[in-house]
Amino acid sequence: MSDSIVIKNATIINRTSQLVADVKIENGFVAEVGKNLKGDTLLDASGCIVSSGFVDLHAHLREPGKEEAETIETGSRAGALGGYTALVAMPNTDPPQDSVAVIDFVREQGKRAGLVDVVPSGCITLGRHGESLAPMAELAQAGVTLFTDDGNGVQDAALMRRALEYAKGLGVTLAQHCEVAELTKGAVMNECRCCTDLGLPGWPAIAEELMVFRDIELVRITGASMHFLHLSTKRSVELVRAGKRDGLPITAEVTPHHLSLTEELLSSYNPVFKVNPPLRSTSDIQALKAGLLDGTIDAIATDHAPHPRRDKEMSLDMAPPGMLGLETALGVVLAEGACEIRDIVALMSWNPAKIARIDKAHGCDVAVGNKANLCVFDPELTWSIDINRLASKSVNTPYLGRTLRGRVRHTIFNGLPTVIDGQAQR
Amino acid sequence: MKHLRSIDELGLDGLNKLLQLTDHMAEINQRPVPKVPALRGRTVASLFFEDSTRTRLSFETAAKRLSADTMTFNVSTSSVNKGESLRDTVATITDMGVDAFVVRHKSVGIPWQISAWTTASIINAGDGAHQHPTQALVDCYTIREATHAQNFAGMKVTIVGDIKHSRVARSNIQAFSMLGAKVTLVAPPTLLPPDISHWPVDVSHDLDEVLAESDVLYMLRLQSERMAQGHVPTLREYSEQYGLTQKRVMGLRSNAIVMHPGPMNRGVEMQIDPSDVKNSLIHRQVANGVSVRMAVLFELLGSGSNLGGQA
Numbered sequence A: 001m002s003d004s005i006v007i008k009n010a011t012i013i014n015r016t017s018q019l020v021a022d023v024k025i026e027n028g029f030v031a032e033v034g035k036n037l038k039g040d041t042l043l044d045a046s047g048c049i050v051s052s053g054f055v056d057l058h059a060h061l062r063e064p065g066k067e068e069a070e071t072i073e074t075g076s077r078a079g080a081l082g083g084y085t086a087l088v089a090m091p092n093t094d095p096p097q098d099s100v101a102v103i104d105f106v107r108e109q110g111k112r113a114g115l116v117d118v119v120p121s122g123c124i125t126l127g128r129h130g131e132s133l134a135p136m137a138e139l140a141q142a143g144v145t146l147f148t149d150d151g152n153g154v155q156d157a158a159l160m161r162r163a164l165e166y167a168k169g170l171g172v173t174l175a176q177h178c179e180v181a182e183l184t185k186g187a188v189m190n191e192c193r194c195c196t197d198l199g200l201p202g203w204p205a206i207a208e209e210l211m212v213f214r215d216i217e218l219v220r221i222t223g224a225s226m227h228f229l230h231l232s233t234k235r236s237v238e239l240v241r242a243g244k245r246d247g248l249p250i251t252a253e254v255t256p257h258h259l260s261l262t263e264e265l266l267s268s269y270n271p272v273f274k275v276n277p278p279l280r281s282t283s284d285i286q287a288l289k290a291g292l293l294d295g296t297i298d299a300i301a302t303d304h305a306p307h308p309r310r311d312k313e314m315s316l317d318m319a320p321p322g323m324l325g326l327e328t329a330l331g332v333v334l335a336e337g338a339c340e341i342r343d344i345v346a347l348m349s350w351n352p353a354k355i356a357r358i359d360k361a362h363g364c365d366v367a368v369g370n371k372a373n374l375c376v377f378d379p380e381l382t383w384s385i386d387i388n389r390l391a392s393k394s395v396n397t398p399y400l401g402r403t404l405r406g407r408v409r410h411t412i413f414n415g416l417p418t419v420i421d422g423q424a425q426r
Numbered sequence B: 001m002k003h004l005r006s007i008d009e010l011g012l013d014g015l016n017k018l019l020q021l022t023d024h025m026a027e028i029n030q031r032p033v034p035k036v037p038a039l040r041g042r043t044v045a046s047l048f049f050e051d052s053t054r055t056r057l058s059f060e061t062a063a064k065r066l067s068a069d070t071m072t073f074n075v076s077t078s079s080v081n082k083g084e085s086l087r088d089t090v091a092t093i094t095d096m097g098v099d100a101f102v103v104r105h106k107s108v109g110i111p112w113q114i115s116a117w118t119t120a121s122i123i124n125a126g127d128g129a130h131q132h133p134t135q136a137l138v139d140c141y142t143i144r145e146a147t148h149a150q151n152f153a154g155m156k157v158t159i160v161g162d163i164k165h166s167r168v169a170r171s172n173i174q175a176f177s178m179l180g181a182k183v184t185l186v187a188p189p190t191l192l193p194p195d196i197s198h199w200p201v202d203v204s205h206d207l208d209e210v211l212a213e214s215d216v217l218y219m220l221r222l223q224s225e226r227m228a229q230g231h232v233p234t235l236r237e238y239s240e241q242y243g244l245t246q247k248r249v250m251g252l253r254s255n256a257i258v259m260h261p262g263p264m265n266r267g268v269e270m271q272i273d274p275s276d277v278k279n280s281l282i283h284r285q286v287a288n289g290v291s292v293r294m295a296v297l298f299e300l301l302g303s304g305s306n307l308g309g310q311a
């Protein structure tokens, strides 16, 4: 018999219920929900929400290949601090996640760290070169359910069609980074007035929207299921909304930074604000928020993209795109006030668990017999980032100096606390 | 004034102040020994990540005439190519005791990034397609010298060519407008930025339409790579549509001024020899470059010293 943990006085948010109670965890599962429960370890949660742990569909953990920026262990710890119990690891590693060996390695490193479930995604094309399909059946047998070339969109429409057809046979989902590369050569930021003034090549909205449109139509003729990564423009949201209205098997995510930051930040010349797709305008943010509210957008995903300090000290055009996200996602989303707490739990836990097909262990209601992958957060607590205390190995957060609202207090992974009172336990 | 990075940051007062100071410098440059001790003991480092012998020599000559010491870092041969970061390079040079960096870089924003890493003053000698403020000062001074106008109210300035990729255009549009000129941009839509509705300019795609109304015709350089990038079908076609031909020179007003920031692309934007243009100020632009840069260096580094005395 292992020790029991009791989360005291939390507001439990489940799909069809909400109540204040204690949650007792034993042997990795929720053992009891009720009043005045006793246990070996008591975790106070008054004023806090307890929900299923968060699931990130989009984390760049950088291992193997760029351990200077992040490792699976440091990324997992950052995730745990952000309330996550599962991270989908993006495949743009070196070597890329296009072979069973690399998939197994990533999963094993995740288990070794033991802080979250690390769920490796697989490449759609070999080497993410967009030329020939990766061994998707082998990867699917190794447990991969989500395939993407993230960082690159699959440019070749015929190849993408084949990939969707093949994926349908395997019962897996493809996730697209929508960017028509010919339209974004050298692009640094959104194509807007600000990029006109700065003399920087723009990343036009149409470069994303054309591929969203193309892939929706490819889904229509193939019937395969498809997930749209990090949508950033108003018209992309409209296209996905229309596709869903037609009953197509498509899902979509947005990032916290595309909900909270705008293009003008690039006039600070600080590459920390360079991200792909780029920060857009206020009207795009409004459209993304509307998409969250009406169900067009299924998930909030971080696109956590650590980069070593010296890479972000390069010029705007040379610096790699990407920003940290795991430790700040909840605080950013709550500070934006875009939706209710219940919606946030759906967008950060229930829906992404389903999209990643890990909903037997994640994104489950806080109920007796369910796996104890839980997040306890204070939705009102305001805080700001201490750059010296980030768990991530990199510091490229765009939120320095900003007030965030809502902070993770405890995270329970597989029945064990990875975070207690905001402190990582390992 | 701590830095000179963009015309916007400089503002109208700063612009006028530097133009006035340039008059003093021009006077010094007329002397038999054009040198004063104003910046003795000061060190100016030129940090050129992009080759531009003209601009670099103009700055270094200016520094020497004010008795400043100069250091040149030709970055193509320095350690930046050996993996040392820009930040490390700047820190190292700062430690050598530098009062100002003159920076030219192909990337937008580098002068601002560098100012966070050093206590020295930063002079932007061109960052990507963004800003080239000393060129704008040179151009404003040159127009003022030619027209004896203190401000440009009512003046019609036409800028022709590759606005999209031009730092000279971005700085000059700001400077000319600040001084009251009415600026018209002439270019094919492919050589204009995607959205300029907030710029204080008129736009035309027909040079011949605006030629006769221009007080100043400012020709920009067209780089041949614009053809490969599909911005223009051929250089010949561009030249036909937007180049300065003998015929177009004939269509100019008799007192209209022709300018070009150099270096010129003969046969592309300039189909004629500039010396064939009666009111070409192209040579004055080069000559005034040194005086303007002396004014900038003195303004940034010369606090407490005066311009009197012999070096």
Ligand SMILES: [Zn+2]
Binding pocket: A150, A151, A152, A177, A229, A230, A276, A277
């Ligand atoms: Zn991506």
